Amino acid sequence: MSEITLTTYDWVPEMPRGLVRDLRVRWALEEAGLTYQVNSTPFRDRGPEHFAVQPFGQVPWLTDGNLTIFESGAILLHLAEKSRALMPKDPRGRTEVLEWVVAALNSVDLPSQPWALFRFMGYPGESPEAQFMDNFLNARLERMEAVLANREWLAAGRFTVADLLMADVLRQVDRFDGLAKFPACQHYVARSTTRPAFVKAYDDQMAHFAAADAA
């Protein structure tokens, strides 16, 4: 048995499959070559024992020895400490990874996730609030486009956990065609999500939920 256990839902509907946030943790574990097992928690009946480890009633969480960690961004930074494949050891490289991880979690995901959820819900998109989020997201994507037009990866001159997270955030925008005007962002998502570790993580998440359909 590995020391590392990733917990995700036992099942989710078709629509969010491939987007549940255990995927980014699977991806990091595969990039790092760490051994892990996957546990399930009920999607439909989230009891007190779920809220005790994940206070927002979401997934994933990770157990590593006697530590339990929630928030996928925190899990990624925890795993990054265990593997140079995810983060270099020198202060400048670590700082670059940290600032871009936070940029993905806050500066980019903050407009992109509501924007994607509005589309997911099928809202008409004509309200001032919808227009505001369009402009907010596009302003951030313009800046990401300028950055990614000039470099292959965000931090430390090579692929790190910062790219893993930023690409995972941006591919959810891409899913609703939000990157159409931002070719450097599109190419970045493409070169990130064709990495073997992403492909395995994606296939494993799809198989995990498909197995629950069959059960």
Place this chain on the structure above:
Amino acid sequence: MSEITLTTYDWVPEMPRGLVRDLRVRWALEEAGLTYQVNSTPFRDRGPEHFAVQPFGQVPWLTDGNLTIFESGAILLHLAEKSRALMPKDPRGRTEVLEWVVAALNSVDLPSQPWALFRFMGYPGESPEAQFMDNFLNARLERMEAVLANREWLAAGRFTVADLLMADVLRQVDRFDGLAKFPACQHYVARSTTRPAFVKAYDDQMAHFAAADAA
């Protein structure tokens, strides 16, 4: 001269004063008792040299020796490594701080910041998108209320940088009366923002921008 320099705008309009994100960094520096100086960058004309250090054209950024760091959340985690006042050294305490820092940056700020911006803009709030953000924010606040009803501080049994960040996120909701149904969250914001280090940081930010009015 201190090794640590915090850079913020030279001036901002009245409305965002007291909310510019250099405040949370000032607060952390005061809690940690670290010596620092404050530099200004133009609010009105943001040139290439601004985007070179802060790719989204925002503030703050921090220089610490030969490192420059953007994203206030990343700056807080950087400072937390320098001071036990902000984060304990043991693995469990560090993990708890990390997960709640990310919870503030992503799970809570993600609905709260668009929600607050919609109010700041004075939108009517009747669109499906506005209702969605209301429900999204309230769902997260219900969970924060359950957590804060049972503990004084979020991580490691004492005030840490996770509280500093979460309280700074929640006070922006409080400003638009969004915590009215969440008394534990309100009390948490009150006990955080009456700390001498917050009061000094707040007063210093207000004085910094007021000095620019007079100039």
